[in-house]
Amino acid sequence: MKHITDCTILNNGVTMPWLGFGTYQAKGQEVYEAVKVALKAGYRSIDTAAIYGNEAEVGKAIAESGVARDELFVTTKVWNDDQGYETTLQAFEESRKNLGLDVIDLYLIHWPGQDKYKDTWKALERLYEEGSVRAIGVSNFHVHHLKDLMKDSHVVPAVNQVELHPSLIQQELQDFCGAQNIQLEAWSPLMRGKLNDNTTILGIAQKYGKTPAQIILRWDIQNKIVTIPKSVTPSRIRENAGIFDFVLTPDELKQIDSLNGNKRIGTDPDKLIF
Numbered sequence: 001m002k003h004i005t006d007c008t009i010l011n012n013g014v015t016m017p018w019l020g021f022g023t024y025q026a027k028g029q030e031v032y033e034a035v036k037v038a039l040k041a042g043y044r045s046i047d048t049a050a051i052y053g054n055e056a057e058v059g060k061a062i063a064e065s066g067v068a069r070d071e072l073f074v075t076t077k078v079w080n081d082d083q084g085y086e087t088t089l090q091a092f093e094e095s096r097k098n099l100g101l102d103v104i105d106l107y108l109i110h111w112p113g114q115d116k117y118k119d120t121w122k123a124l125e126r127l128y129e130e131g132s133v134r135a136i137g138v139s140n141f142h143v144h145h146l147k148d149l150m151k152d153s154h155v156v157p158a159v160n161q162v163e164l165h166p167s168l169i170q171q172e173l174q175d176f177c178g179a180q181n182i183q184l185e186a187w188s189p190l191m192r193g194k195l196n197d198n199t200t201i202l203g204i205a206q207k208y209g210k211t212p213a214q215i216i217l218r219w220d221i222q223n224k225i226v227t228i229p230k231s232v233t234p235s236r237i238r239e240n241a242g243i244f245d246f247v248l249t250p251d252e253l254k255q256i257d258s259l260n261g262n263k264r265i266g267t268d269p270d271k272l273i274f
């Protein structure tokens, strides 16, 4: 993990950058400009979702960037209302059209919900088998959702994207995904700025001449967690990419782990019933 293009190898052999760029709550010209800045800064992985309403702008920024398609890794997600076999296939076509891409690198089920994710997964398996997506995965799945899904499916999810930051380290999920070779990916890795004043993180940041955000993102990747910070501020976009020139010690990793308080800023997936 010495360079922004360094990758993890997913369980099907596809490579995915450890650092990606988040785009939630960024729309229109703002997200278009931000993705362009991110690609110029060296990010090669972009995370979007149908529900973000920005796939078209993300696609436009990618197309205009001049970066070769095979150097890029694009993730999008099927939204809750579209879960189910046929509806997922239709939603995928819409996302693919909006992004202007023939093949999506990673397609995720955005939230588990209650009882449709197995049908949805069958649609993802079909998209994977026909080559429309290079990898398929899930998001916001607890261990019990993963176990239930894997009982009745033949493709093991390549990725599980969940809320994860020093206030919610998700140790059980880290252990389970590690054992099953499912790559864990952190959303809201910076807890949307809420950890910037934490004294432990500030202390470590001072030692390395880094910012709290950089310390957290480095903690992610040293824990083998893919991370996708979002920013529409050019200086922060570049700052968040500056995590490949230092290494946290095992003791510092533990100090950050110990900040865990099982605190979420998003919804507990078990409480998002649809």
Ligand code: NDP
Binding pocket: 021, 022, 023, 024, 025, 047, 048, 110, 139, 140, 161, 162, 186, 187, 188, 189, 190, 191, 192, 193, 196, 211, 213, 214, 228, 229, 230, 231, 232, 233, 236, 237, 239, 240, 266
């Ligand atoms: P983040 O933890 O990435 O935080 C983003 C916020 O932090 C923004 O307000 C941003 O401000 C600010 N910020 C970014 N960098 C810095 C920095 N270096 N210093 C100080 N502040 C900073 O939260 P997100 O919720 O956006 O999560 C990241 C991505 O994960 C999303 O964008 C999305 O792609 C994905 N996601 C997935 C979900 C899922 O259910 N699968 C749910 C939520 C997110 P500004 O932009 O103004 O610079």
